[in-house]
Amino acid sequence: MNKFATVIMAVAAATLLVTGCSKSDSSKIKVGFSQVGAESDWRKASTESIKGEAAKRENIELTFSDAQQKQENQIKAIRNFISKGVDVISFSPVVATGFEDVLKEAKEAGIPVVLFDRAVDVSEDGLYVSFIGSDFVEEGRRAARWVLENVGENANVAELVGTVGSAPAIDRKKGFEEIIKDHPGIKIIKSQSGDFTRAKGKEVMESFLKSPEADQIQVLFAHNDDMALGAIQAIEEAGKKPGKDIIIISIDGVKTMFEAILAGKANCTVECNPLIGAQLFDVVEKIHAGETVPARIPSQEGVFDSKNITQEVVDGRKY
């Protein structure tokens, strides 16, 4: 029996070594952040941005927790942040529902909450202070404005829609249509879902190019870069020149898309920025200083086309 006890002690001691002893510094702003997981490159870039920014700022003490894409883990983490006594809680919710109780608990404990990148669905106001994240509708609007400015008042558009029912797909379509509504010369002649993936984007574009309207397509609007990159392949295989015969515009701003624009195979990408750690901690510092912050803070995002993409920009891209 002593042997068992020794084994257990060894495991426990290992845990102690791994976790170490953390001493809280009261002058620092303690921030608890719960991330969704590490499911995509975009998400990993977001995590790195948060951790990197926290390490840079000397007044921030970050407690970071990965929910491993499970809501139950995320709720436990938020509750533990409350018990630990952090100054500000921030999280990227795994799903929109189910956070009401734990947010109420944070409110009772007087800990402000900042939503990061995704919204929650709650029945009463005041459960969170601010929501920082991309405005998908605005991204759609920006894409449409770029078409108006660079292609003109007359264009036949083929649209590669994202995953059916997902917020970015719904909102990006909404934003794009909102702008072209007042410009009857711009028409969406084809629209189908490419599920946000490269393979599906290519497949759908192939079917577009085989349809009777194939020769009328002047502009391709893809809801994300991956689908656009797939479509570029399909266009090349059909013997056309992507970026010239068909103008290509998409959303996200990943490195490979920048490279495609630099090579002249695509024309524009509207940024959906995961690197908003700096913005988050700016808001956290303001809240801690007692200043009021807007309830909705859009991420700082740019529009990139051949005019502002250079080799240096591509090289400096982290994701």
Place this chain on the structure above:
Amino acid sequence: MKTFKFPMRYVPISATILVFFIVYLIGIISFQNFGSPKVFLDLFVDNAYLGIAAIGTALVILTGGIDLSVGSIIAFTSILIAKMIASGCNALWAIALALVIGILFGMLQGWLIHCFSLPPFLVTLAGMFFIRGCGFIVSEESIGIKNDPVFNFIQNDLTIKLGKGMNLRFIVIVYLVVLIMAIFFSQRTRAGRSIYAIGDNELAATLMGIPVGRTKIMTYTIAGFCSALAGVVYAVYLKAGNPLNCVGLEMDAIAAVVIGGTLLTGGVGYVFGSLFGVLVLGLIQTLIVFDGRINSWWTRIIVGLLVLAFIFMQNLITKISKSKSKTQ
């Protein structure tokens, strides 16, 4: 003989309790506020559903079986309740229906396992896929339970306030009551002792005249009920249903039961141990969140090591008891 065997039975559960206190102590030494009563209370609030599921799993494992459908049943019942309430149904009816479905589903699994002598692993694996799929038929998206009088009553009126930020939630009381009932059932009733006898040696149990089939079907029925009740508790806990939730939760329940000192081959262990198994799992998770610098996946690594350590320990105990009974 008896003097040797008696303490041996209590070794695994004592080890579990020891591990719990060691982990707790590590937390208190390492982190501010870790020792606050709120952290301890939250362990129960956040793990009540897992605890209830683990009770069913413990009983099934005691018979020498396994139940893989736990997480799927939780997800199914929670989304069913949320969907029914959203369509205007009374919450009490929704909860009652969810529990009945859980009971019937458990009974069906037990019946298949017994009557066709099918391996529990495969039957409950099929059940896991089946009921997970049913959850997505009910709704593909998560549904919130908003402004429901029954849920608000449970949330507001049945919660005992113990001080600032400390709430003894109704779901914790439900868990503790079910736990006590299960402990009594497994230790003090004929049916409960039959479970141990079957897990120890099914053939011997049959020869002794124990109703093996009836007991097995009953055990899986109880497990189905526990899973469904865990689903109800989960719906109350989240005030929402989501068909995607609790994927792989049965593995956590099994880990809690093993860490709680129950032998995976059946016949040895205590339902009471699952409480400490669940608490140890919760505590490790809390410890890693409190640290906040190391990767959250360390939770899994430590749980894996713990399960392995307990399996080794039980293996050793079984060997020792066997060699002792041989020499005598």
